[in-house]
Amino acid sequence: MKLELREITKKFGSFAANRNVSLTVEPGEIHCLLGENGAGKSTLMNVLYGLYQPTSGEILVDDLAVEFNGPSDALDCGIGMVHQHFMLVPVFTVAENVALGSESLKGASLDLETTRSKIREISDQYGFAVDPDAVVEDLPVGVQQRVEIIKALVRDAELLILDEPTAVLTPKETDELLAIMRQLKENGTSIVFISHKLREVREVSDVITVIRRGEVVGSVSPQATPGELAAMMVGREVSLSVTKAEAQAGEEALVVSDLTVVGSNGVTLLENLNLSVAKGEILAVAGVQGNGQVEFAEALLGLRKASGSIRLEGKELVGRSVRQVLEAGVGFVPEDRSTDGLVGPFSVAENLVLDLYKDPRFRSGLSLRKRAIAANAEERIAEFDIRTGSANAHAATLSGGNQQKIVIARELSRPLKLFLASQPTRGVDVGSVEFIHERIVAERDSGVPVIIVSTELDEVYALADRIAVFFHGRLMGIVGPDTPREILGQMMAGATEDEVRATPPPDGDGGPQPPAASQRDAGPSGDDPIHHDGRAVPNAPWEEQA
Structure with a gap:
């Protein structure tokens, strides 16, 4: 399918979210729409999908002008959309969600068996591994997103709009999605990929169109450098690294002793954690998602019942309510902004x-x-x-x-006595990332102890004065930001720092060295990292983004 947008303008009252936007998506092309948060990318795609009516301009499909009065018109024309916030009914099964809006009947009953068959066919074709009878709320976020893609493909979508598809995904899930996009392209599906993540855009796109404040700035190839793309997005030169002075750490402000959290099902989520954070330093918590970082942050805030001790400037926080913890001077940025x-x-x-x-x-x-x-x-x-x-x-x-x-x-x-931020820049564009990082460093420099929980290794290395590594709810060690990624990756997979450093590398050259900057930007290269007992590290967190 060939898609063309000509001079699309969308106004809300006197505010123009899009101004005279024109672009063309060729058949079997991955066309990225890149821009800051609030640049008008999603609004433009909502116009294309029939959710909004354009104030002016026209849409052409295979060189014929079309009008969409709703999503059903777009679907009938072969255009499907996966929204950033999934449009799924959590208590329904996968098959029931896919059937919604295109229900087929078998007599007087809903023909779910035909839907199940279609789901299995698409799942097998793309390696989705989606169970048609699974309840959606029981599925990981990455699998829920595959359900959204299946919904579109069941309706024979020839062009797929993916609106910020990686905003809520782990690095591993992101790489899996990029692989799916490539496969869809090989099968002839055109894709409009909305994003602000430079690594992903450069890795998978054929053409990149940059939108700034509702207008097209220009179209470039994926060979454009991250700096060039960032400047086009923001309208100025953007620093993709954090500039900060050496930490001037003061006295210990937060002391966590023997912190243990047990879930309602009796499973130990955190086990005997001991760490401290000084005034004027940033402690970054690193780990593959799901290893106790969320529970740690919630325990600090009083959202989870915990045993042990959490003392902030000498005052015990364990047993206090969330309101009391906040009034004690804790500032908290939750992992999921929309829910919490x-x-x-x-x-x-x-x-x-x-x-x-x-x-x-x-x-x-x-x-x-x-x-x-x-x-x-x-x-x-x-x-x-x-x-x-x-x-x-x-x-x-x-x-x-x-x-x-x-x-x-x-x-x-x-005024804060502790700033705790979980995934502080998740779903945020490069200009905003730069701003948020500057504010976090400024808070540290004012003497406030800071804890950052992040699954982004680039962010951990950029901000941390010390790095605490979590695995299965246990603290594997606290290391400096100069620790090679090979060592950090193995610690995140369950080895202590002492175990990693005690095992010589295969070539016996004295230990792993940090990869060169060019290698870090490119992502993994060479062999898989090796565990301390010789096994390959599963799901090692090499994934990075600009």
């Missing part, structure tokens, strides 16, 4: 004071000081460059990156 960090139907202004509503600045008796809340919002919006048409806009209407800025702005707008 924001209230979508609330305004931007209201979300900026979610945990500050008891502050006398914003409350008078039982009433809120609306003028003070509005003034605070305008100040935070300007300071953190939150892209929104109004402080009164619902938070759910903002792009993912701008929602993240709301959470960051709220937590850094009060």
